[in-house]
Amino acid sequence: MLKISYKIIRRIILIWQKIRVHYYKSFQNAVDITGNPISWQPLLITGNGRVKFKGKVQIGYFPSPYFFNGSTYFDLKGNNSLIEIEDGTVINNNSVIIADGASVSIGKKCLIGTYFSAVTSDFHNIDPEKRDSGDFPRIDVVIEDNVFIGNNVSILKGVTVGENSVIGTGSVVVSDIPENVIAAGVPCKVIRHLSDNDLIDKPDEPIVEHLELPTVPKLSV
Numbered sequence: 001m002l003k004i005s006y007k008i009i010r011r012i013i014l015i016w017q018k019i020r021v022h023y024y025k026s027f028q029n030a031v032d033i034t035g036n037p038i039s040w041q042p043l044l045i046t047g048n049g050r051v052k053f054k055g056k057v058q059i060g061y062f063p064s065p066y067f068f069n070g071s072t073y074f075d076l077k078g079n080n081s082l083i084e085i086e087d088g089t090v091i092n093n094n095s096v097i098i099a100d101g102a103s104v105s106i107g108k109k110c111l112i113g114t115y116f117s118a119v120t121s122d123f124h125n126i127d128p129e130k131r132d133s134g135d136f137p138r139i140d141v142v143i144e145d146n147v148f149i150g151n152n153v154s155i156l157k158g159v160t161v162g163e164n165s166v167i168g169t170g171s172v173v174v175s176d177i178p179e180n181v182i183a184a185g186v187p188c189k190v191i192r193h194l195s196d197n198d199l200i201d202k203p204d205e206p207i208v209e210h211l212e213l214p215t216v217p218k219l220s221v
Contacts, residue, residue: 055087
């Protein structure tokens with residue numbers, strides 16, 4: 001009985017989430033959207049640039065934190081702004097991507113955690129005299145194929161994250177990260193390169209081979 005009740009409740013919850021997804025779609029304005037992502041969480045797209053979903057792209061994840069009480073947000077500030085996400089990529093809940101006069105490109109089969117953000121500008125000049133001038137750098141962000149990004153990661157303007165690399169939770173990425181590395185921190189720095197020991201199909205080595213057993217003295221009778 002309890003098992004049946006759980007299935008019914010889960011069904012009702014997911015139907016409610018679908019209603020939320022469609023409700024947020026009604027706020028999309030002049031954005032040019034190509035492709036149709038799998039939206040598990042509401043996705044609000046605003047601005048007047050372009051968004052390209054190539055292949056099977058998933059927005060939101062269940063079960064995962066913030067699934068019911070948040071949304072994913074894409075903002076395109078200008079006609080030449082572009083957000084492009086390729087096949088097999090999953091972006092977890094409550095993520096933010098802002099393309100401000102430049103592009104954010106995310107490659108194939110990337111796994112991206114909750115509260116991820118990627119921006120192509122600082123939105124204001126850091127010079128106090130020019131803070132509200134609208135004159136500031138706008139530089140592309142590139143995340144290459146098969147990148148794994150943890151929760152609460154911020155990727156700032158002009159950054160490229162290389163293929164297969166891993167970005168640790170809570171990192172602020174301010175400069176390029178090469179391919180095939182593990183990087184983390186504020187600011188994000190390379191910790192080490194990926195190695196054969198990181199491959200999931202590599203069999204674990206027996207622990208006993210690394211233990212030095214103590215010598216037990218013989219007892220005389």
